[in-house]
Amino acid sequence: MAKGASLSGFPEWLPEERVVEQQAIDTLRRIFELNGFLGIETRAVEQGSSLLKKGETSKEIYLLSRLQEVGQENDTPVEDRLGLHFDLTVPLSRYVVEHSGDVAFPFKRWQIQKVWRGERPQEGRFREFIQADIDVVGNGDLPSHYEVELPLVMVSALEALRAFGLPKATVHANNRKLSEGFYRGLGLDDIEGVLREIDKLDKIGADEVSKLLISECGATEAQAKACLELAELSASTGEELEREFRALCAKHGIEESSDAYALAAEGLSTLAMIVDEAARIRPGSVVADLKIARGLDYYTGSVYETFLDGAASLGSICSGGRYDNLATQGKKKYPGVGLSIGLSRLVSYMLHTAGAHANRQSPAAVLVAVWNEDERGEANRIAEALRSRGIATDVAPTAAKLGKQIKYADKLGIPYVWFPGQEGAGDEVKNIVTGDQEAADRTSWQPDTVYSRQTVEYGD
Amino acid sequence: MAKGASLSGFPEWLPEERVVEQQAIDTLRRIFELNGFLGIETRAVEQGSSLLKKGETSKEIYLLSRLQEVGQENDTPVEDRLGLHFDLTVPLSRYVVEHSGDVAFPFKRWQIQKVWRGERPQEGRFREFIQADIDVVGNGDLPSHYEVELPLVMVSALEALRAFGLPKATVHANNRKLSEGFYRGLGLDDIEGVLREIDKLDKIGADEVSKLLISECGATEAQAKACLELAELSASTGEELEREFRALCAKHGIEESSDAYALAAEGLSTLAMIVDEAARIRPGSVVADLKIARGLDYYTGSVYETFLDGAASLGSICSGGRYDNLATQGKKKYPGVGLSIGLSRLVSYMLHTAGAHANRQSPAAVLVAVWNEDERGEANRIAEALRSRGIATDVAPTAAKLGKQIKYADKLGIPYVWFPGQEGAGDEVKNIVTGDQEAADRTSWQPDTVYSRQTVEYGD
Numbered sequence: 001m002a003k004g005a006s007l008s009g010f011p012e013w014l015p016e017e018r019v020v021e022q023q024a025i026d027t028l029r030r031i032f033e034l035n036g037f038l039g040i041e042t043r044a045v046e047q048g049s050s051l052l053k054k055g056e057t058s059k060e061i062y063l064l065s066r067l068q069e070v071g072q073e074n075d076t077p078v079e080d081r082l083g084l085h086f087d088l089t090v091p092l093s094r095y096v097v098e099h100s101g102d103v104a105f106p107f108k109r110w111q112i113q114k115v116w117r118g119e120r121p122q123e124g125r126f127r128e129f130i131q132a133d134i135d136v137v138g139n140g141d142l143p144s145h146y147e148v149e150l151p152l153v154m155v156s157a158l159e160a161l162r163a164f165g166l167p168k169a170t171v172h173a174n175n176r177k178l179s180e181g182f183y184r185g186l187g188l189d190d191i192e193g194v195l196r197e198i199d200k201l202d203k204i205g206a207d208e209v210s211k212l213l214i215s216e217c218g219a220t221e222a223q224a225k226a227c228l229e230l231a232e233l234s235a236s237t238g239e240e241l242e243r244e245f246r247a248l249c250a251k252h253g254i255e256e257s258s259d260a261y262a263l264a265a266e267g268l269s270t271l272a273m274i275v276d277e278a279a280r281i282r283p284g285s286v287v288a289d290l291k292i293a294r295g296l297d298y299y300t301g302s303v304y305e306t307f308l309d310g311a312a313s314l315g316s317i318c319s320g321g322r323y324d325n326l327a328t329q330g331k332k333k334y335p336g337v338g339l340s341i342g343l344s345r346l347v348s349y350m351l352h353t354a355g356a357h358a359n360r361q362s363p364a365a366v367l368v369a370v371w372n373e374d375e376r377g378e379a380n381r382i383a384e385a386l387r388s389r390g391i392a393t394d395v396a397p398t399a400a401k402l403g404k405q406i407k408y409a410d411k412l413g414i415p416y417v418w419f420p421g422q423e424g425a426g427d428e429v430k431n432i433v434t435g436d437q438e439a440a441d442r443t444s445w446q447p448d449t450v451y452s453r454q455t456v457e458y459g460d
Numbered sequence: 461m462a463k464g465a466s467l468s469g470f471p472e473w474l475p476e477e478r479v480v481e482q483q484a485i486d487t488l489r490r491i492f493e494l495n496g497f498l499g500i501e502t503r504a505v506e507q508g509s510s511l512l513k514k515g516e517t518s519k520e521i522y523l524l525s526r527l528q529e530v531g532q533e534n535d536t537p538v539e540d541r542l543g544l545h546f547d548l549t550v551p552l553s554r555y556v557v558e559h560s561g562d563v564a565f566p567f568k569r570w571q572i573q574k575v576w577r578g579e580r581p582q583e584g585r586f587r588e589f590i591q592a593d594i595d596v597v598g599n600g601d602l603p604s605h606y607e608v609e610l611p612l613v614m615v616s617a618l619e620a621l622r623a624f625g626l627p628k629a630t631v632h633a634n635n636r637k638l639s640e641g642f643y644r645g646l647g648l649d650d651i652e653g654v655l656r657e658i659d660k661l662d663k664i665g666a667d668e669v670s671k672l673l674i675s676e677c678g679a680t681e682a683q684a685k686a687c688l689e690l691a692e693l694s695a696s697t698g699e700e701l702e703r704e705f706r707a708l709c710a711k712h713g714i715e716e717s718s719d720a721y722a723l724a725a726e727g728l729s730t731l732a733m734i735v736d737e738a739a740r741i742r743p744g745s746v747v748a749d750l751k752i753a754r755g756l757d758y759y760t761g762s763v764y765e766t767f768l769d770g771a772a773s774l775g776s777i778c779s780g781g782r783y784d785n786l787a788t789q790g791k792k793k794y795p796g797v798g799l800s801i802g803l804s805r806l807v808s809y810m811l812h813t814a815g816a817h818a819n820r821q822s823p824a825a826v827l828v829a830v831w832n833e834d835e836r837g838e839a840n841r842i843a844e845a846l847r848s849r850g851i852a853t854d855v856a857p858t859a860a861k862l863g864k865q866i867k868y869a870d871k872l873g874i875p876y877v878w879f880p881g882q883e884g885a886g887d888e889v890k891n892i893v894t895g896d897q898e899a900a901d902r903t904s905w906q907p908d909t910v911y912s913r914q915t916v917e918y919g920d
Contacts, residue, residue, distance in 0.1 A: 066523075
């Protein structure tokens with residue numbers, strides 16, 4: 001059926017796959033709320049002017065036009081049209097400014113929503129996908145302790161997703177001020193350019209990046225080499241980080257008294273605080289990794305990327321950073337720190353690599369059998385009695401032969417079939433997984449714990 | 461701030477309002493799952509050809525174009541472009557056909573998702589809003605008992621929403637076959653036309669509808685009068701319905717032996733079954749109301765509209781019906797019965813009329829105070845200990861004066877403030893609502909039940 005064919009880049013899960021996605025979302029929400037984040041949802045559309053504000057034309061925005069206006073939509077400049085949001089950060093910054101009088105600052109929010117990008121679909125890259133974000137936004141200023149706390153909330157969220165087959169996650173942190181100070185100390189000026197090339201390290205390797213630094217950013221061969229040496233630096237304690245960074249500055253002649261060094265030192269101290277504090281709370285969860293650059297130019301301090309052990313092909317699955325200038329209102333600034341999980345890609349990994357699957361397709365724990373259509377009313381009453389005690393219950397679609405009713409339960413993974421008592425006999429319930437059958441009272445029977453709830457398991 | 465100004469028709473709730481929406485969604489999902497419905501989510505976009513299939517140009521569809529293609533999008537016919545879905549029924553019929561080999565039939569699904577319509581925004585009519593749907597779809601055939609069970613699931617869902625301030629809901633049911641048989645028995649042929657005019661009764665009154673039936677549907681004055689008499693018929697038992705309908709047929713000379721009467725009798729018997737069965741399970745929840753027509757032409761049997769006591773201005777808040785021909789694949793048919801709640805309109809009513817509000821803005825039950833920034837690590841450890849026992853906990857943003865920290869908790873509605881013990885003293889926790897303060901152990905303390913969870917209340 002051609003018209004109904006799947007659309008490339010718009011993933012849609014089957015019901016049993018959707019259970020995995022829904023429970024992953026529930027899990028993230030639980031962790032975010034446990035940490036005191038407030039849930040919001042923003043409209044799916046933003047003004048073109050907001051979407052294009054940061055020069056994000058590369059984001060492949062989807063613009064809307066009303067069917068009745070087809071043919072005239074281009075009379076309206078793109079800035080005045082509506083487009084679908086391509087992330088949840090731009091909408092947050094607009095939301096905070098719009099509602100600044102109505103939210104308490106620092107404003108800690110979680111948001112799990114679909115975003116859309118008209119990019120060419122690839123393995124794990126979708127045109128419609130779910131992001132799961134947390135951010136904290138201050139009014140005027142924002143304490144730096146959030147730069148360690150937010151990645152740690154994400155670490156604990158990703159830890160909770162290990163129940164769905166995700167490997168251990170490690171946050172790799174860097175600081176823009178540290179990188180910028182170092183590059184300036186070397187005599188480089190095109191900071192954004194250098195960050196952009198360094199961001200390509202994993203993709204194209206050091207040799208190619210070195211060439212680009214020379215050809216695109218005006219670096220000498222020695223400067224390019226120094227930039228790559230900085231990118232090689234990683235550390236799991238603040239003390240190690242500081243020692244190695246000082247040694248690198250000394251090697252390349254960056255004076256500790258220079259303005260450039262002072263800028264780098266600011267970033268260095270925040271980054272050292274992050275790895276040390278993280279090591280105290282969750283050892284091994286956060287490392288300093290000075291090749292982390294992040295493509296987006298609105299980051300002004302800490303930047304984060306997160307990798308899963310043994311799943312390099314996924315790339316960074318949770319990224320973010322500190323942004324001081326994204327949301328402004330006149331002279332007022334709303335600095336923020338935030339991280340975003342690309343959830344659809346993770347769900348795809350859970351389903352297709354980790355073998356995550358629902359223990360059953362239906363939420364129902366019981367199917368009530370129907371002996372004949374005249375007795376459907378009694379089956380419905382049994383179902384109501386079970387539901388009133390919180391037991392999810394389905395009723396057989398038809399009074400087909402018993403084998404067919406059991407087959408329907410089996411296909412949906414419903415573990416129990418309830419047999420209404422006939423001719424004065426009592427009700428019985430059969431566990432169709434174990435084969436056990438027993439007398440049961442609709443007002444007191446409970447399913448065994450292992451069969452009571454729809455859950456997610458993983459592995460083959 | 462003009463750029464950040466609200467977009468008319470795109471509602472966006474403040475965090476404390478969002479709690480109401482989120483908990484209403486959670487409640488609906490719980491009821492749907494309790495009844496054995498499987499959750500799915502479909503992509504936000506469909507092909508133009510699907511969206512326009514039923515001649516739905518009046519739906520004011522939003523079409524998409526990629527930013528990079530602006531100016532060329534009209535080279536592509538509307539049928540081949542992507543548009544945002546305007547309901548969840550068209551996507552379901554496409555989903556069922558596309559995945560017919562992978563789902564168990566009858567396929568019972570719930571779906572709660574945003575839909576978009578480019579209509580002129582009005583009081584309670586949005587351009588972006590959430591629908592909450594349940595449908596059951598058969599492969600080839602579908603037993604008629606679902607025509608009573610599905611409205612009853614919605615009744616119990618709406619019953620659960622009374623905790624958010626909704627008044628009692630009553631489903632008004634009719635049957636297309638009954639109406640069509642009666643109109644044909646009168647000698648009328650333009651059945652869709654008559655249904656369309658009858659659908660306007662509540663808006664424009666009987667006199668205007670009568671005029672339209674005469675001018676638009678070729679009815680005589682007597683035929684128009686008979687149509688209006690049918691529309692006036694309502695009944696709360698099958699027996700009453702059958703008696704009144706027979707009397708009306710006799711009055712207007714519709715022979716019980718005619719083909720038209722036979723068609724009407726099919727509808728009559730289903731409708732009688734629905735009101736009687738509903739009366740047995742949930743007395744007063746469903747009435748037969750023969751003016752219910754439903755504008756959409758894909759309904760082939762039962763049709764439903766649901767009204768809230770004392771909230772006439774909301775109109776029907778949950779509508780649907782049986783559709784036998786919406787989803788087809790070659791000669792195969794997938795008949796369905798479904799109902800849809802316009803959730804955003806209900807949430808708007810809950811917030812603005814019923815006075816629904818969260819007991820607190822933050823999900824956190826406790827705020828851990830920070831005496832000075834050097835002791836933040838200890839505050840974080842207390843928070844972790846509480847969270848590990850499922851108690852949602854926030855930590856003070858800064859080591860400001862205690863009054864300011866308590867004010868932050870108060871603004872977010874966090875009921876408890878935790879004071880880390882200093883200089884060997886034990887921890888204490890203060891309920892800032894009651895003023896009670898007591899010694900507390902982070903490994904065992906529990907908030908009082910009334911303060912433990914974020915809940916929704918209503919009334920002023």
